[in-house]
Amino acid sequence: MEWEWVKEGQAYLRLNWGEQVEAGFSSREGGVSTGAFASLNLGLHVGDEAAAVLVNRERWLGVWGAGRRDAVVGEQVHGTEVVWVTDAEAGRGSGELGSALPGVDGLLTQSSLGLMAFFADCTPLYFYDPTIRAVALAHAGWRGTAGKIALRVLAALAERGGKAGDVRVAVGPSIGPCCYEVDERVAAHFRREFSETPFLQATRPGHYRLDLWRANLETLVGAGVWRSRIATAGLCTSCQPEHFYSHRRDGVPTGRMAAWIRLKTRESEDRGQIRGRRQEVRGQKGRNRAGGSRQYEP
Numbered sequence: 474m475e476w477e478w479v480k481e482g483q484a485y486l487r488l489n490w491g492e493q494v495e496a497g498f499s500s501r502e503g504g505v506s507t508g509a510f511a512s513l514n515l516g517l518h519v520g521d522e523a524a525a526v527l528v529n530r531e532r533w534l535g536v537w538g539a540g541r542r543d544a545v546v547g548e549q550v551h552g553t554e555v556v557w558v559t560d561a562e563a564g565r566g567s568g569e570l571g572s573a574l575p576g577v578d579g580l581l582t583q584s585s586l587g588l589m590a591f592f593a594d595c596t597p598l599y600f601y602d603p604t605i606r607a608v609a610l611a612h613a614g615w616r617g618t619a620g621k622i623a624l625r626v627l628a629a630l631a632e633r634g635g636k637a638g639d640v641r642v643a644v645g646p647s648i649g650p651c652c653y654e655v656d657e658r659v660a661a662h663f664r665r666e667f668s669e670t671p672f673l674q675a676t677r678p679g680h681y682r683l684d685l686w687r688a689n690l691e692t693l694v695g696a697g698v699w700r701s702r703i704a705t706a707g708l709c710t711s712c713q714p715e716h717f718y719s720h721r722r723d724g725v726p727t728g729r730m731a732a733w734i735r736l737k738t739r740e741s742e743d744r745g746q747i748r749g750r751r752q753e754v755r756g757q758k759g760r761n762r763a764g765g766s767r768q769y770e771p
């Protein structure tokens with residue numbers, strides 16, 4: 474199973490993608506926030522006490538043996554902008570809102586920086602290209618999905634020699650088709666962007682069930698990603714109140730889960746976090762240089 478619940482210590486979902494990369498998705502369990510935010514709320518922008526959120530973030534990052542300086546966060550504006558980040562962006566947005574990378578919903582890196590993004594119903598998309606040794610994380614709500622942020626990530630990977638045929642993608646927990654009804658206005662966005670919309674099922678006049686998992690999957694497969702290399706968690710945030718916050722179910726206020734992905738470094742291998750045999754990583758000298766306009770510039 475690529476997606477697997479881990480229940481020791483903090484309960485979270487781990488994405489098993491081999492020894493070169495670590496990734497996961499938090500649950501709402503095991504934190505210090507109270508009320509609507511109980512308990513592991515990781516969102517600083519939802520009205521919870523900042524001090525509690527920072528304790529929660531420390532716990533979540535601790536799952537990965539990481540601290541705030543090891544993570545980078547984008548602003549998440551329901552857009553489709555994606556940027557490459559380097560160690561120069563270390564810590565941006567991980568301890569306060571103001572320093573998050575403005576205007577972006579997708580992050581890519583070839584460094585050992587952890588990419589982090591926050592979710593209540595929107596779909597987390599994880600990318601790993603083992604050939605160019607790069608990872609990416611995108612925030613795809615209905616707007617990002619209709620706007621095909623997945624293609625923006627693939628295009629950015631291609632700028633550095635990545636190929637859709639090499640890429641692994643995971644679709645994390647988000648609101649499922651079981652619980653996500655949208656109106657004509659939202660459906661029209663998808664009809665404009667997709668020639669076929671099998672992920673929209675009519676329910677009652679002017680309303681549709683929207684399957685964000687399938688819409689992202691069709692986008693990825695259409696761009697050349699192997700269907701067998703897309704791991705959809707298939708977990709609905711609205712259906713599982715014990716595990717997840719849900720904006721649609723809970724309304725405002727509610728908390729946020731976090732997605733995390735990071736390339737494992739030689740240093741972490743040396744610490745014994747990776748066991749067993751592994752292949753030599755091919756040298757990637759020169760791959761980390763800024764390429765084109767998508768490199769983040771402050």
Ligand SMILES: [Zn+2]
Pocket residue numbers: 648649650651652653709710711712
């Ligand atoms: Zn559901």
